[in-house]
Amino acid sequence: MKILVAIKRVVDPVVRVRPLVDGNGMDIAKARTVTNPFCEIAVEEAVRLKEQGVATEVVVVSIGPPSVQEQLRNALALGADRALHIQTDSSLEPLSIAKVLRVIVSQELPQLILLGKQSIDGDHNQTGQMLAALCGYPQGTFASHIDYKKDEVWVTRELDSGLETLALALPAVITTDLRLNQPRFPTMPNIMKARQKPLEIIALETISMDVQPRLQTLAVEAPKLRQQGVKVVDVAELVDKLRQEAKVL
């Protein structure tokens, strides 16, 4: 069984980012980048399924400028077999990303497609669901447990109301939540080995898809900042402030 994992390069989540003063985007040109944490969990899950003998091949794909090859090499070092880099300098919307990935799915024909449930920059939480729709595959979103059966996959999902487990026909799309697994770190020998693994570069223009943006971004602005308040000395003062000053008790 083949697994396709789609990953995204993002600004390191521990970096505190701000919008540019001109409102034209984020001040991130120099910020440290990493693999989106949810995508890392997706890679880890695919590698584990391979280690368990469930998967025979793990293919990773990323869309973006040449710099995303760093994240693809990292995924190869973690245990993926082969990488696809869809090269473009444009920033694509989730619908366009899903359309491009659908073309890759139609070429690679994976049984499982794993994606992070959302990227921590755009925070859209859309791509996996859209890809499933375009492929006509079932979807297991926000997965905290995956159990691969012979001809279906059981996915436990994290919901606002608790958990639910779905049985999905194969092929299926699964988007990963935080508690699915704890991703490993690449070892030095595996980082060296990853340099030899195949990484194919595909120009976005060769994939004939309408990837024109549908939304127009008018501005990116800073939210209202919370002002730092006061320190109270003890519980009694806290209760007094909440009653007399804030009037919330």
Add this chain to the structure above:
Amino acid sequence: MTLLNNSTALVVIEQDATGFSPINLKVMGAIECLRKFTRLTVDLLVVGKDCTAVAETAARIPGIRQVLVADGSGGEHQLSEALSPWLADLAFAYDYLVMGSTTFGKNLLPRVAALMDIQPVTDVVAIESTNTFQRPIYAGNALMRVMTDQATTLLSIRASVFTAVRFGELVAPVIAIAPPPAQVLSRLLSQQQVQVYTERPELTAARVVVSGGRGLQSGDNFQLLYQLADKLEAAVGASRAAVDAGFAANDIQVGQTGKVVAPELYIAVGLSGAIQHIAGMRDSKVVVAINKDPDAPIFQVADYGLVADLFTAIPELIELL
């Protein structure tokens, strides 16, 4: 202001363990904001199995034309594989398709959108015109203002920032429509409603929220927070660290990827205040932080900070309330 244009909206009603989810009233609050810019005819959609009672409750929402109810086994458990092609067909007739930005809406709306070849606007926090909306990005560290000019506008609403509408006296007509057909792509095996505290308010609707972090040290110690919550008629939340450590269930995680809350009073206990956590509570009116580490970042967003050991401070607080 004269409203020149007429438009139509279909709002998908969300159901929870009790039936009609209170989140719907906040989503309707967003619809009220949209009415400032267009003369809006609103239909509500209830889909599921044995969902007539939910439809009857929804019919008491004021200012709507009708409730469409699709009752049948095809829509049972609201599986997105069944709902999305059916809903896409329905939604083409409307100018807006709207649902809450909950795990239900997040699962369903993008799937419907892709079938309609439409890029939705998810997690809307402000409505500025008929086609201009604000949504948070980068864990709420920035707000993006986007304009859409597509055949149907698909929106998911961050309910915590909108004011809930109240049920009215009038009852709108409830019209039965054909439910989604059966499908074979997915089926539900089991549901674990982790905790249904009927005596405690729902996390995203609560006036007061008490949240705990890794400082609680164990799941048993979370009982301390529940005692405090009982005094305040509050809901209980948790940081990702506390959920990862197994101290609390996933459905009470507050943050960028968990639930977003905006209560009148938010009390953060023994949690450090990672960027991702603050993303889930930054719109709270009054924030209290109790932490023994004076450098914890949560103090930077707290109106009232108390540097203290929570195991002495919380019992004291319970005593004084």
